[in-house]
Amino acid sequence: MNSFKQKLQHIMDWEYFPILVFTFLILIFHLFVRPSGDDIIYGTVFYKEPVLTFIQDAYFNWSSRIIIMPVAAFFAGNSFWLFAIANILVYFLLATMISKLFVYENKLQANWVIVFLLVCVPFVTMMTTAGWVVTNIHYLWPLTFSLVALYPIKKIYFNEVFRGYEYLLYLVATVFGMNMEIVAAILVTLYSVFVVYFATKKKFSLYLLIVLLVLLGNIVFVFICPGNGVREMQEIIANYPEYATFGIIQKLAVSATSFVFSIDQNFLLLITTGLAWFFSWQTYKKWPFRLIGISPFIFCIMVNTVRVIVLSPKFNHLFSLVTGNTIHEWITFSGITNGYLGFFHYLGLVLMTFFVIALMLMTVLLFKDSNKLGIAILAVGASVMSRVVMGFSPTVYVSGARTFLFQYIAMVIFGLIMYQEFNPLMRAENQQRLFWVLCFMGGCGYLESFFKLI
Structure with a gap:
């Protein structure tokens, strides 16, 4: 035995x-x-x-x-x-x-x-x-x-x-x-x-x-x-005729809004940006640096909130009870993903631009004294560019969630690099707590996928 x-x-x-x-x-x-x-x-x-x-x-x-x-x-x-x-x-x-x-x-x-x-x-x-x-x-x-x-x-x-x-x-x-x-x-x-x-x-x-x-x-x-x-x-004719008239700025706007409206509900981006927030606050005490550290996490919370507002029937029903109108009179998924670009597309581009800037600044601040700075920038850069290039495809909305795979794996690598770099700097008991928090979040992420199968 x-x-x-x-x-x-x-x-x-x-x-x-x-x-x-x-x-x-x-x-x-x-x-x-x-x-x-x-x-x-x-x-x-x-x-x-x-x-x-x-x-x-x-x-x-x-x-x-x-x-x-x-x-x-x-x-x-x-x-x-x-x-x-x-x-x-x-x-x-x-x-x-x-x-x-x-x-x-x-x-x-x-x-x-x-x-x-x-x-x-x-x-x-x-x-x-x-x-x-x-x-x-x-x-x-x-x-x-x-x-x-x-x-x-x-x-x-x-x-x-x-x-x-x-x-x-x-x-x-x-x-x-x-x-x-x-x-x-x-x-x-x-x-x-x-x-x-x-x-x-x-x-x-x-x-x-x-x-x-x-x-x-x-x-x-x-x-x-x-x-x-x-x-x-064929894809332009069948799915997005207006795409043929788009220039670079319009395609970037499409890329930005596709991030918000095509991404799956998931824990990964919240975990990686949450780790960045945690480690940046461990590293810096000055509030400007801390605000840069927390900004990507706040953005991810906003994206999840917008998706609930636009895509959730339950929220739409609650909104109707309170206001007497439907949220879809203001914004709809089909309105975003079809037709010519409007206010929400360019608002998405502006917000995504700020998000990318904050993400890169956060990465540089975190790793500026580390020999892993180059790898961290490459991981975050690959994550961003994998979404940017999708705006140059007329199937950006039709392809949907599967096109996020490259961004997700890049963020897995970024999260791993952060963990290895900053976890050893914490006290032993805090290292153990963080490990089990990640374990719990991983369990929740797996169950979210599993329950969609049964």
Whole structure:
């Protein structure tokens, strides 16, 4: 009996045990979800035409995702449990790669924090928007493989040795990830930054240079792919005709309002901005700095409040009882997401601009004396830009919640970096309290997703 307890304790003390727990929690999701929406459409593809014909049709008529789309069609057309096994492994890989890229010490505790933050990501509502199978493969898989693609940068930075087979694995992950446009932009940006950085440090890497050239070639491929232009025109005609007349400012306004009205109810942004508020108030005693620290948290509270006001039938009913009018006489979701831009769109742009400025200032203030300042800025910058680029797509509202995945994972990374940087500076009892607060919030976030399944 004692031997069994020792073995169990040994497993629980393993630094990757939290990620096994996360994987099990994701497995539970797969017991309840089933193919739907685009899963059904993709599932019939290879009964109608050969793979190469499907890829050719996609290239000329729909999308440059000529790698992702046939993979999605394959899994959608076979047993759901074949996909479930592969998908669960991808979720495991997601958490593992965040750990390998951004955790340097006290790995067991840090990996628990990764799990607490990840379970607050509303995977269920995001990944069922176009079908569980298709949405995961089009969004989660490229994002996860992009983290694998970034791992060589860390190994080169720390002068770690590459095994021969690793080059092939990293290259395959890069090719799959870059087939998704947002991921392609992220990878080419980061590889460009680090190729230049390593060049200044006289640390030349032929592998990084080759991958950068592949990434740049892929960007050209995305722009010249005729299917992307065809799809954009079809989406504009079908979903957002006015979009064809928009300039840069109008598209930025659309991006800003889509953040407010398309985001899911979730705990993640509240936790990460709440941590920033807490740590900034621990670090600074002057009120101007404290106001900068709390501003992003207040903004997130406002966003959640606006969503309740506009989207909640119960609130609308209460408003009608009190005022005799409906809130929808003033503002409606359909009014925001259709037609020409109005006051609320530009108000959203102004507020989002202040939010982004406060977020970046908060990040600089928190990490100005830390060697993690660059990573923190990259994480927050990736979070912001992942939403900005959505304004340049006519499907910004139609795509809905799933497009927030990139922002959420960037904020998971930012929250992890903050925790590792500032938690050790607190007293031991406060560290323990914060750990259990994150555990409680993670539990609430997971239950929120779980209850949407049953």
